[in-house]
Structures are given as structure tokens and as C-alpha cells.
Amino acid sequence: MKMFTRAIVRKPAETFANGITTANLGKPDINLALKQHEAYCEALIKCGLELTVLDPNPKFPDSCFVEDTAVVTRDFGVIARPGDPRRLGEEVEIQKVLEPMLTLCYIEEPGKLDGGDIMQADNRFFIGLSNRTNLAGSKQLKNIVSKYNYEAYSIPVCNLLHFKTGVNYLGDNNLLIHKDFCSKDDFKSYNQIVIEDDEEYAANSLRVNDYVLVPKGFPKTKASIENLGYQVIEVDLSEYQKMDGGLSCLSLRF
Numbered sequence: 001m002k003m004f005t006r007a008i009v010r011k012p013a014e015t016f017a018n019g020i021t022t023a024n025l026g027k028p029d030i031n032l033a034l035k036q037h038e039a040y041c042e043a044l045i046k047c048g049l050e051l052t053v054l055d056p057n058p059k060f061p062d063s064c065f066v067e068d069t070a071v072v073t074r075d076f077g078v079i080a081r082p083g084d085p086r087r088l089g090e091e092v093e094i095q096k097v098l099e100p101m102l103t104l105c106y107i108e109e110p111g112k113l114d115g116g117d118i119m120q121a122d123n124r125f126f127i128g129l130s131n132r133t134n135l136a137g138s139k140q141l142k143n144i145v146s147k148y149n150y151e152a153y154s155i156p157v158c159n160l161l162h163f164k165t166g167v168n169y170l171g172d173n174n175l176l177i178h179k180d181f182c183s184k185d186d187f188k189s190y191n192q193i194v195i196e197d198d199e200e201y202a203a204n205s206l207r208v209n210d211y212v213l214v215p216k217g218f219p220k221t222k223a224s225i226e227n228l229g230y231q232v233i234e235v236d237l238s239e240y241q242k243m244d245g246g247l248s249c250l251s252l253r254f
């Protein structure tokens with residue numbers, strides 16, 4: 001099934017280790033991060049995507065996490081307004097890249113919104129209210145997507161960086177969800193694949209066309225996804241995990 005045809009990624013910069021993190025997993029190795037990024041790009045190409053690979057931007061250590069700077073669909077894009085002031089400005093360059101590709105709308109002050117808090121599930125958008133995404137940002141996004149006939153719901157996010165740190169939609173009504181996700185009841189209508197604490201990082205796995213990309217080292221999640229009938233590609237993201245970055249944050253797909 002062809003859901004996406006292209007993706008935007010940005011290579012990590014030499015300043016990568018100066019980015020924002022709460023992970024306590026040590027300093028990332030930039031050379032290994034670059035190798036892992038290449039493998040991630042190869043996985044997206046295997047899924048059938050045409051990639052736009054942006055050069056590193058050392059001014060923004062977190063700028064490889066492009067997902068946070070926009071919300072994109074095949075019909076339109078929304079330029080986000082990053083919720084942490086240290087990342088404000090990353091969205092400006094992404095706007096330049098997306099402008100020739102998509103009709104764009106914008107989240108404006110006082111709205112704050114990180115793309116990592118936005119999950120599309122078929123014709124619905126779930127908008128996580130987190131430390132990075134506020135009610136004003138959520139309301140603006142709701143107004144935008146409703147013009148394109150999507151439903152939109154705000155969901156409280158607790159104890160997680162982003163909404164999609166804990167929940168991800170695979171398609172076919174299947175939803176990966178961390179066992180302690182605080183707004184679990186909002187997802188009763190989905191077939192929930194519950195992720196235990198020891199595999200929490202793998203809750204951020206990503207369906208791309210005929211494959212599901214799963215971070216390497218989480219065998220139970222991988223098996224659960226395979227049991228649903230999906231082909232899995234494992235991607236080693238150890239260096240990104242050290243910077244609180246999940247698998248989906250490394251690309252914008254549409």
C-alpha cells in the first residue's frame with residue numbers, strides 16, 4: 001500500500017551532542033549517528049520513498065529531528081512553532097523546503113506545537129497537549145485540518161516528551177500504545193498493541209507503505225508487529241535515543 005511517496009530528513013550536525021535531552025544514556029557519537037542516519041534513509045528508500053536529504057545545521061543541534069517542525073499530508077503542510085525556545089527557528093528552513101512542494105499554513109504565536117505531538121490516523125488528527133504543544137497551537141491546527149475535512153482531537157500527554165513517544169498508529173485500526181499512557185481510554189476503538197516498560201522506546205515505531213520501521217533491540221514489539229502481518233525493518237537508533245529522539249522524529253513523510 002502506497003501511503004507516502006516522499007520524505008524530508010536532515011543529517012545530524014557536529015553539534016548534535018549539545019541538543020536537548022533528559023535521557024541519561026551518555027553522549028552520542030556523531031560518527032555512529034551519521035551511519036545510523038544513512039541506514040535510516042536506506043530503510044525509507046526501501047519503503048519506496050523519494051528523499052530530500054538536508055545538510056546538517058550546526059546552529060540547531062536538534063535539527064535532525066525534522067518531524068517536530070511541521071505537520072504534513074499529501075494535500076497540505078502546517079509549519080509548526082517549536083515549543084522549546086532552543087528549537088525556535090528550525091521551522092523557518094523547513095518552510096523554505098516545503099514551500100515548492102505543498103500548500104502551507106502556519107502555527108502562530110501564542111501557539112506552540114511540535115510535530116512529534118501530532119498523530120494522523122486515517123481521517124483523524126490526534127493532537128497531544130504536552131510541554132511542547134499548548135492549547136492555542138492545538139486549536140490553530142484543529143482549524144486548519146478541519147478545512148481539509150479531517151477530524152481533530154486534543155489528547156493530554158503526561159510524563160512523556162511527545163505524544164508519539166508513547167502512541168503510534170500503524171494503520172488497519174492497529175495502534176501501538178505504551179502501557180501507562182495516561183489517556184489510553186481515548187483510544188478504546190483501536191486494536192491496542194500494548195508496549196511494556198522494557199520496550200517503551202519501540203512504541204515509536206513507524207508504518208511506511210508496506211513496512212513498519214522498528215527500532216533495533218526490542219524483540220517483543222517486533223514480534224507483535226510481525227504477528228499482525230507487517231514486514232518489519234529494524235533500524236539501530238541508539239545515538240538518537242540518547243538525545244530523546246524517536247524513530248519517527250527523523251523524517252517528515254507525505
Ligand code: CIR
Nearest residue numbers: 020065116243244245246249
Ligand atoms: C528535543 O528534545 O526536542 C530533541 N532532543 C528530541 C526531539 C524528538 N522528537 C520527537 O520525538 N518527535
